[in-house]
Amino acid sequence: MNDLDKQLSERLRQNVKEPPASVVDRMNKTLNSLPERKERAPKNYKVMFGVAAAFFLMVIISMPMFQSVVPQGVQEDSLQESIFQLVGKGGLEQLSKEGLTFPMNLSATSNDITLEITEAMFDGTRLYFGFIETHPQPIDLIAVPEEDLLLKESRFFVGDRGDYYHMLGGKPTRQLSETKVAGVFGSSFVGDVNQLEDINITVYRGGEYAGEWEFLIDEIPVIEGVSSFSVDEMYLVDEQYEFYIEKVIQTPVTIEVYYSFDYPWVSPIKEYEFYQLKLLDLEGESYEPLYMGGGEKNKVFRVLSNGQDKGIRLQVNKFMNVNEDSNAMDSKALNEEVALDVVLEFGE
The missing domain is CATH 2.60.40 (Immunoglobulin-like)
Structure with missing residues (x-):
């Protein structure tokens, strides 16, 4: 008999209107014959509720962080493959969509600023490059004067054909993140040639974001369908x-x-x-x-x-x-x- 049964039995005995002895005797026998309940480990519902609440709170807080960080990484990966689609003009974006541009993976660093060439286009007369520029510190593309980001050409040498001194300029025109900007530089006319091989290009810039970046390129084929x-x-x-x-x-x-x-x-x-x-x-x-x-x-x-x-x-x-x-x-x-x-x- 557990404590609850004993208390109930005691209360029944102390009741002013005491039942007949036969009834009391039968009730006591019935209560004494009942099996005792097994003791169960006490449950700390407050602790369990607190743990669950903390878990769901952590999930809710982390969801915006996950959404902002992961897609940003995916976005930057995709942008590196389609800069022309992002900032290209004069049909460059269409050529990239049709897979007619030439993917590249070249980079050069000067004064802690890295220029990465991700894509190239050569149609027999004009030559353009899509690039991503990474700065060591945050940069506000809108606030920077145009001349401080304008790339200039200092050397464009192709094999034994001699120097080409056509403008290979451009500047970044799209902000990708606090430290990354994207743009296109190139020449609107490099002469009528069938193939560009053994290319040595150096672009430079003065001002606050000065640097000199050199790229050596084995070959850039003419796009298909020319x-x-x-x-x-x-x-x-x-x-x-x-x-x-x-x-x-x-x-x-x-x-x-x-x-x-x-x-x-x-x-x-x-x-x-x-x-x-x-x-x-x-x-x-x-x-x-x-x-x-x-x-x-x-x-x-x-x-x-x-x-x-x-x-x-x-x-x-x-x-x-x-x-x-x-x-x-x-x-x-x-x-x-x-x-x-x-x-x-x-x-x-």
Whole structure:
């Protein structure tokens, strides 16, 4: 008999209205015949509740930290493979999405600042690199003056072909973290070559974030899907100026026209005449221009396209700048019909 049974029995005996002796005797026999309960180890519910609460609290607190840290690492890994998709312009992002750029894993450190080249693109004439720049201390990309982050070219040497001194500049334009920024540097024109081998590139920068970073590259192949079409045609503009078309290069995202024009360029004055070149598709829609430049004789005009064009329309017209300010442009066409209108079909 346990204590509870004994207390109950005692209370029954002390009751003022005492039951008959026969009833009391039978009750005592029944109580004495009951099996005793097994003692159970006491449970400390407060301790158990505290442990469970602490566990769930720890999970709740750590969830934002996990979400912010782990995806950041994954994000940076993915960015290193697609800088062109993040900050590339002029069709670079599309080339990267289509897998037509060249992955790289090169790095150089100067003054504790590391430049890592993650991606390259060479389409036969222009060369670009995607890079990640890591600083030893946090950097605010927005607050830094442009000239303090502008990369400049000091040497661009390709095998035994000699030095190329075209601009290999650029600056980071996207903040990845407190210490990492991303950008693109490169040359809009390096000449018409089939392959870049044994490349030695050095970029430098002055100012607060000064440094000099050198990269040695064995080879950068031309991207796939590049076609070159020889034209070798000469046209007269206004019956006196020779306009010579040498060739057209088509890439998956651009069209480039190599040409020369013997129209003499004069320094701008308040009013002056000039010719303007533009490229249109066969339907007459103008392309988005990307680059127009080159030497005095050989020039290149690059536009953005989808790489599916079967031909282009090339037009040259004559304009007059009528703005009295020699530093401003306010022009009008001098004739209703274009001075030169040529249709070029690729591969013919």
